[in-house]
Amino acid sequence: MAERLTWCEISGDALRQNLAEFRRLVGPACRLAPVVKANAYGHGLELAARVFAQAGADALCVHDLWEARRVRDAGVALPVLILGPLLPEQAPEAVQVRDLEFTVSHEAVVSALEAAARSHGCRVPVFVKVETGTNRQGLRAPDAVALARRILASRALALRGLTMHFADIEDTTDHTFARTQIERFHEAVAALDREGAASRVLSCANSAATILWPEAHLDMVRVGIGAYGMWPSTETFVAAALTHRHRLNLRPALTWKTVVTEVKDVPAGEFIGYGRTYRTTHLSRIAVLPVGYYDGYDRGVSNVAFVLVRGRRAQVRGRVCMNLIMVDVTDIPDVRPGDKVILLGHDTEDAISAERFAQWANTINYEVTTRIAESVPRRLV
Numbered sequence: 001m002a003e004r005l006t007w008c009e010i011s012g013d014a015l016r017q018n019l020a021e022f023r024r025l026v027g028p029a030c031r032l033a034p035v036v037k038a039n040a041y042g043h044g045l046e047l048a049a050r051v052f053a054q055a056g057a058d059a060l061c062v063h064d065l066w067e068a069r070r071v072r073d074a075g076v077a078l079p080v081l082i083l084g085p086l087l088p089e090q091a092p093e094a095v096q097v098r099d100l101e102f103t104v105s106h107e108a109v110v111s112a113l114e115a116a117a118r119s120h121g122c123r124v125p126v127f128v129k130v131e132t133g134t135n136r137q138g139l140r141a142p143d144a145v146a147l148a149r150r151i152l153a154s155r156a157l158a159l160r161g162l163t164m165h166f167a168d169i170e171d172t173t174d175h176t177f178a179r180t181q182i183e184r185f186h187e188a189v190a191a192l193d194r195e196g197a198a199s200r201v202l203s204c205a206n207s208a209a210t211i212l213w214p215e216a217h218l219d220m221v222r223v224g225i226g227a228y229g230m231w232p233s234t235e236t237f238v239a240a241a242l243t244h245r246h247r248l249n250l251r252p253a254l255t256w257k258t259v260v261t262e263v264k265d266v267p268a269g270e271f272i273g274y275g276r277t278y279r280t281t282h283l284s285r286i287a288v289l290p291v292g293y294y295d296g297y298d299r300g301v302s303n304v305a306f307v308l309v310r311g312r313r314a315q316v317r318g319r320v321c322m323n324l325i326m327v328d329v330t331d332i333p334d335v336r337p338g339d340k341v342i343l344l345g346h347d348t349e350d351a352i353s354a355e356r357f358a359q360w361a362n363t364i365n366y367e368v369t370t371r372i373a374e375s376v377p378r379r380l381v
Contacts, residue, residue: 005290006258006343007377010043014229014253016055021248022223023056025210031201031220032056033081034227036071037063041228042296042369043254044378046074051380052227053078059101061222065094072097081127083222085137088112095120101160105129105139110151117156125160126151127203130188132181134167141188148192161201161219162189170208170232173239178209182216208232211240211248229253230354230365252353254369255345256376260309260337262288263329272326273318278303285330287314289341292323296372297343298361305360308342308350309335344368 023032034057035041040048045067049060053076060076062068063084071080081101086094091112094100104110104126117124128148131138139147144162151159164185169178185204192200202218207226209216229252231237240248266286272278287309293299299320306313307327314327329335344352354365361368 004375004377005261006256006295007379008042008044008372009255009257009345009379009381010047011251011253011255012051012380014251015043015048015051015227018227018229018250018253019052019055019057019223021250022210022221022226025214025248026217026221030217031058031203033059033061033203033220033222035061035083035222035224037061037067037083037224038370039374041225041366042372043228045070046076047378047380048228049074049076049078059220061224065090065097068094068097068100081222085109086113091116092119095122095124101125101127103127103129103137103163104147104151105131105137105144107147107150110147110157114154114156123156123158125158127161127163127201128159130162130164130185132164132184133177134165136165138164141184141191144188145191145195148197149195152195152197159197159200161203162192163202164204166204166206166209169206169212170236173235173242175212175239206232208236211236211245212243225366226250228369230369233364234355252345254354254372256343256372257345258289258291258341258343260287260329260335260339260341261290262337263335264288271318273302274321275319278318283330284317284328285335286317286326287329287335287339287341289325289327290323291325291343292321294322294373295376297325298357298363298368298371300362301357301360305357306352308347308352309339311348311350313350314341 034052036049039045049071059079061081068080079099088108095116113124128144129138130144131140151157203220205216205221207223210221229250266284268282270280291297302319305316312332314329317326317328354368357368358365
């Protein structure tokens with residue numbers, strides 16, 4: 001099969017180092033479960049799952065059953081927690097995949113898992129999701145406890161634990177609401193303790209909570225973006241600095257590359273690209289690159305972003321096309337077809353971080369990497 005002219009290089013060393021940093025934070029007793037949903041935040045689900053498994057992760061987290069099967073097909077044997085929803089009709093298939101743990105918040109799903117487990121002669125572990133303030137998946141404390149009680153009464157189900165998710169811990173340095181969420185979570189835990197269910201795993205910490213609050217580590221942390229070497233937000237970094245917890249050596253693991261396919265001289269006064277959004281003011285040398293919004297290179301960075309060619313900045317000129325972008329290499333000598341180009345990552349003394357790209361596109365670093373199309377190859381380096 002012919003190789004594509006744009007690809008991502010994923011540093012195995014960086015992934016291992018990031019996981020080691022979080023292990024240092026949480027200690028050996030806490031279950032460390034990196035999240036590999038959304039194609040491992042754009043880094044390649046199978047690739048990242050294998051590296052994290054080899055690096056000592058205790059479990060992996062995915063969004064749905066399709067991703068869980070991909071982990072298994074990649075030969076990774078770690079327990080896998082499905083964080084997202086499961087439909088009742090998926091239960092028979094789900095219980096056939098070994099060592100899966102499920103997040104539940106609906107009686108219909110619990111009943112379907114129970115029936116499927118009975119028919120296969122197995123016992124299925126589930127986490128009950130407690131609603132504490134995001135109003136997505138989850139049940140408010142009384143209903144969560146009632147569902148947990150119903151699971152405890154089943155011989156086909158095992159109550160693995162309780163989970164929750166923060167609403168704004170990454171968005172602010174004022175964590176009043178996040179602390180309220182933890183309090184609500186512990187109210188549900190206390191109520192469940194009164195039911196005599198003391199043996200369970202408690203999990204509420206994402207990357208930001210893992211970095212900021214040791215008291216939020218509990219029994220398991222679900223580290224997402226931090227595992228890939230990116231800070232959850234500037235606010236998280238500031239909050240960490242204020243509490244002297246910012247000395248975390250995270251290394252971005254992804255470099256997105258392409259090549260120059262054509263170089264041409266464009267006279268002054270000529271337009272470049274669709275919509276005639278850019279017009280040259282002088283004789284310009286323009287390089288064409290085989291990447292566009294189909295590949296996840298955001299159309300919103302048209303005439304804003306730059307790439308790195310031979311270690312120097314080349315401004316995007318004109319609109320980002322479906323499969324192509326044009327960049328100005330007038331001041332970069334000897335650019336030729338076949339030259340390597342950095343779209344995201346480091347090159348000698350300059351870099352284009354996911355955070356910088358996110359500013360150009362008016363979004364967040366999460367979206368920058370997860371939107372890189374799965375058709376773009378990921379290569380472990």
